Amino acid sequence: MNLFSSIFRSVHKRTKYPRPSRRQSRPEFVLSSERLEPRHYLSANGLEQAEGESWHVTYDTLKNAYQQQGRAAPHVIGSGYSSSNLNQADVAMLADVVRARYGVTGKGMKIGVISTSFNALGGMDEDIALGVLPDMKGTDSRGYSYICNDVDYKDDEGRGMAQLVHAIAPDAEIYFATPNPVTDFGDPTSPSMAIDHANEWAERYVSVIKKLVDDIKVNIIVDDLYDPIVPWFQDGIIAQAVDWAVEGKDGNKAVAYFSAAGNDTNTSYQSTFRGTPYPEISSQLPSSVPGNTEQYLYHDFDPDAENIDIMQEVYFPGAFNKNNFFVQWDQPWKHNNSAKHNNSANEVWFFTEENGERVYFGKAIGDPDYPMSLYPLSGMQQGGTQVLEALPNTFYVAFVHNTHGYDGGGGQELPTFFKWITVFDGSQPPVGEDFPQTSFIEYAEHGSSTVWGHNNSKLAANVGAAQYWSTPAYQANSSDWESVLSDFSSFGGTPIFFDSDGQRQEPEYRPQPRFIAPQNGDTSFFGSGDPDKDTLKNFSGTSAATPNVGAVAALLLELNEKLTPAEIYEHLAASALPLPIDRDDQPTIDPPTLPPVGDPEHFNYPTGVGLIRAKEAAARIADISIQGKVFEDFGRNGIQDQGDRPLEGMPVFLDSNGNGIRESEQTLTEPNVQPLTIHSAARYFTPENITYENELIWPAKAGSVITFANMAGTITDLELSYTIHAPQGGDPSGQDRVFLTLISPLGIRVPITGTKLVGQAFNSPGNFSHQDSTTVFGSSQTILMETSSADHMSLANLAAFKHTPANGSWSLEVMNADPNHSYMLDNWSLTLTTEEPQVVTDAQGTYEFPGSHLSFSSAVGAYTPMVELPDNQFITTNNKTAIGRRNLKPTVNIGISLPRVERPELLPSTKIIVDNSVPGPNPFVFSWNNLATSLLPSVSGIRFVVDSVRGTVEKKSGDTWVDVSTPPTTSNPRELLRLLSLRVVKPDDELRWIPPAESPQAEEAFSLVGWNGKLVSESKSSIRFEMQ
The missing domain is CATH 2.60.40 (Immunoglobulin-like)
Incomplete structure (x- = not known):
């Protein structure tokens, strides 16, 4: 193993658990004030469907449809739901609700993905056929290739990221590029060689960004790469290129840039330098330290002025595997022969303990021109010779300044600040309290930042991670919910001491990460585990969280194409949900002790402003409503003239069926008693030299359909019952292989049963504390909305259906991940309760229906604000309206004729x-x-x-x-x-x-x-x- 064998990294988290073996459709009818009219259809592309009652999608039907039509043809339900949709983050962020309510799919948006490789393993064509990727084989309409460049890096993480994007923004165009070298030059064998490789990599990174911006004209870039050998305390050339892209310079449009935070949690230390001369610490220094120890100043790790401690104890419980210890100090970074470079000779010494005594172990190595050094924690071999020994799990760190400088001259300038980071990519627990396993960094009770380089740039948005199963959408009862940060997500707080030219400036602490997004959604091939047991690979890490945010940004930008990157960030931040990080009843993880940035009430360095919520962000941007006044229209001309008085306290409702009478509550149950067989899953394409399993399994899906009609208003409550059993030869104990999802006529989907997961987050770090299937076999099971009964809870929150139309075709999708057996859905029924929304006018006769009750009319039809009137009165105004991008806040005034009643006789x-x-x-x-x-x-x-x-x-x-x-x-x-x-x-x-x-x-x-x-x-x- 060589020293620098894993310097260039992506930030996909490597998990620690093993992978288990394993006729034309009927139109739906929706809310419309004019009439009940068809809006969405269950298309037949790649679909086997019985007459309006069921459908099937299997690996073979998808492949056959692709071969016949020459393009991907997964079936589509409602506005944008695809049977091949993966990525549970889509549900976790309620992005499917955004697509359904506002009719956005990412159409017209171009998203650049920067990662390791795309199709080095092979499998892109298969993914296109399955519908988990758009057609990226050729060029766009302008002649630009969707794959800008690719390398033989056997991982294809970029393709996994593209799948996550496509699941959320299915009509966005996706372009891939990588800064990784075409030819593998092998591992560098010296610090100078590693720095040269890093500088070349950075230059290629800048070229990739410029290609995507200058030529492709992307709207959004997502990336998940980092290199520790870049400047931490000033903006290097990659960070500068990122800011250039976001600013929209040189005639280019501004690009929203999202960068992965990293998976190194808080395994770091940073401090001002407290140099202590040798006479004051000589008793602490072992005699085994070589050389003249009197020429050094020793950092005092103990902040207490009464004490001195030059050795910092560090403990990491997990095994080291190509992990490196990096240190940098506050000196300018040399690049392209710049005049400014390192002028401070500093070293890191390591010590171990033998028989209760500290023993000198060795020191980190570096290049005098650069303010950094590093050490491979697992040691280093060259030519079969062990040239650097592996450090034990517990070791001691000393940071020292050589007052004599470097042997070649220079280096006498004192450091004022230094920082070290151990890059573990999720393989070590965080620094905290009460964890089952805890990393320990003495004098850094709260750890410190592991966000650096372009991930800490001024204008981009850095993204941390939360497990999809700990989001509010994946809690059956939102009142019982509190989401938490993933236990590996990197903390922000690395200061900037220099401008891009290396001139010292006032320290700048940037609000990074900006926010947190869900991760660990499914892909067809990429990932290192299957915690939800559906045979599909789960893509974990901030590498997965970042494309999820980028895809949501595409939906928001389609909703309002005039948004700047800063405005997109602001809408995402303002609608985010704060995440707890220091609850008394759970393991504690406190923010680093750093200067506050932004609003301290809403921002902290571990979680930024919190968990993004696509539905709330879109609601802020669309800002839709229906408003108006209700008045007594004496002149019956539909205009509020002088003297036409406003009517206070008038109930106004949205009349969905045009009968002029408010339907306050309507409940209807519809059954489907036709048995449905769900075919077995398929074994298929095996990527070359794949490192996890030699077999991929594609689950089979089937849907049973129930159609509702003539229900007035929108949904306020829902109840579902089902009966499913394992046929002869099936294994009821393998119930974790069967998953039920309810899909509404608009395409909103909520997982009803599946694998209930708890763990791998700060409230439950490490392995899963719960990994239980919720599918019940052999007897009828009833699922309720917002219930406190565990027996009736949905896997995800059914409230996603609230305030949406009931009418149309509902599908209960059953996914079978068992490659050996079929299963049978015996029957199911759905009970919906609806009402027509109502508000009351104020003293000025004004009313307003908020956006939470509304959708674009392209999804649900026109709206009719109405007042229920007695027979001797009538409405004098045209009160039908539509909501869309050009009519976000329609005003509908309601004039009411005066009642036909006798008035007092006038005096003669x-x-x-x-x-x-x-x-x-x-x-x-x-x-x-x-x-x-x-x-x-x-x-x-x-x-x-x-x-x-x-x-x-x-x-x-x-x-x-x-x-x-x-x-x-x-x-x-x-x-x-x-x-x-x-x-x-x-x-x-x-x-x-x-x-x-x-x-x-x-x-x-x-x-x-x-x-x-x-x-x-x-x-x-x-x-x-x-x-x-």
Whole structure:
């Protein structure tokens, strides 16, 4: 084994457990205010389907459809659900809800994936046929290859990442590139050679980024590679290229960049340098240390000024396997013969313990031009000779500065800060308390940052990881849930001391990781374990979390293509869910003791701002609602005129069936008693030289269909019952091989039964504490929504179906991962409860339906806000509306005609007293209130119309006076309605009477009748004026 055999790394976590052996469809009907109309279909591509009652998808049907059509043809249910969809993170983030509600699939988005290799193992064509990849074999419409370059790196992690992206954003175009060398030059045998290789790798990385940005014009980049031999305390050339891409420089569009945090948890130490001269520590230093020990300054690890300790105890319980210890200090990083480079001669010494005494073991090695050194924890051989010994699990570290500098000159400058990291890629437990196994770093009770380099760049988004099974979507009852960080996810907090030119600046601590995303979803081939026992490889690590976020970003960007990368990050962060990291009842993992960044109430270095939630982020971006006012429309013109009063406390509901009556609760049960056979899983393609198993298994799926129709409103509750058994020859004890998923007409899917997982997170680190199947065989099982009964819990939260339409075809998908036996679904039934959403108007007559009750009309049809009215009233407005990208917040005002009720008789004649202290008055100015108090025994909202007049009566409209004495004579219908409405005298109206010139003191000025769309007084009321 050579020293640098595993320097270039991806951040796929290597888990520690072994892999077990192993006719045309009916249209659905959905919510629509106009009518129940078909929206989504169960397509027949690659599908064997009985008449509207069931369907089957197997490996053979997918392959045959691909061979016949020359393209992938997995069947599709609803808006974007594919039977070949893998990746449980899709459900964990509720990304399927985003696709269903907003009709987004990543269409028009280009996503660049940077990783190790793509098709070195072979298998890409198979993945395309199965529908787990888009067609990436050729070129896009512009002639650019989807595989920008590839290398013979036998891992194809990039293809696994692409599968995760495709499951969430199925219509996005995916491009792959790698900075890894085409030719394997072998492991470097010296620090200088390792640094040269790292510098060349960094230059290729920059070229890859520029290729994706300049030529491909990607919208999003996701990567999962890192190299410890890059600058930690300043932005190297990769970090600078990342920021260049995000800024959108040189005429390019800005790119949202997502980078994997890493899987090294908090196995690190960093500190300001507290140099202590030899005379003060000579008693601590073993005599076995070679050379002149008096020429060194020794770092004091103990922060207590009263004590000095130059040896830091370190313990890692797991075995070392090509793991390295890296240290860097605060000096500029040399690149391309730059003038700035290391000028501080520092070393790391290792000690072990023998018979209770510390013994010098050896020291890390480096290149004087660079502020770093390293040591292979498992030792090093060259030419069959052991040149460096393996360190034991417990060892001691000393960091020292050589005051004499380097032998070749220079190096006398004192360090002020240093940091060491052990790169384990998830193979060691974190530093914490009360863990079954715990790493220990003395004087670093909380560990420290293991995010560095371009993963810690200023403008990109660094992504940490949570297990998909610890997200709220995978809890049957969200009130019992609290998600947690994966036990390997890297902590942020590495400071930046220099600008890109190597000039020292004020220390900058960046808010990385920005957020956490779910990981450990399935792929067809990539992964090192199968914890959920479905025979599909689970892709773990921040390498898996990162493409999941990138795919969600594609959905968000399709929803609003004007979003900048910073705005995408902000929407994801603002909708994220904080993760607990220091609960009293669980193992403790505290944040590193570092300067705060951002909002300390929402950000910490282990988890950023928390777990992303695709549904909530999309809701922020779409920001849809239906709003409006309810008013008394006296003029019956559909417009709230002056005097049309708002109606407070009016219930407004979304009328889904057009009957004008709110359906407050409707429950319907539909059964399917047709037995359904689920075929056995298929053994298929074996990648060349694959390192895990020589056999891949593709589960078979079948679906039993139930169709609902004429249910008003949206879902508020759901209950499912099923009976399944193992046929003769089947093994009921192998029930962990059968998985049930409920799929709604919109394509939203919720796993009902499967493998219940707990573990590999900070609340339950290490191996799984629970790994139990929830599928019940041989007897009827009932699943309830939001239940506290374990016997009736769904594997994932059924609340994903809330506020979505009930009408249409529902599928109970049964997946069989057993390659040797078929299983039988005897029957199942589904009970849905719906109601039409309702809100109440406020004092201004205003109402609003929030986005949580709504979807784009392309998914569910038009909406009709409605008020339930008695027979003697009706709505005067057009209250149908649609929601879409060009109409996110439609306003629907609801005018209500006044009831046809008798009003009090007007007095036959009355007089209005006017003030004679005002000269004239000519004309006589008065108001509606003057009329109402003079004509009626009590003031009410009655309206008036002038019947006859001597002279002229005018009403003020804005800044002008309008003659309302006689009916209008226009032939324009719209203008006629407007003028007729103006004639009506309403509350708050101001009027004036202009007497005729020949009779200024007429006995009768004019006459009135009461009005409410028709005459409501039997006689006229004569009005005259008197001076007071």
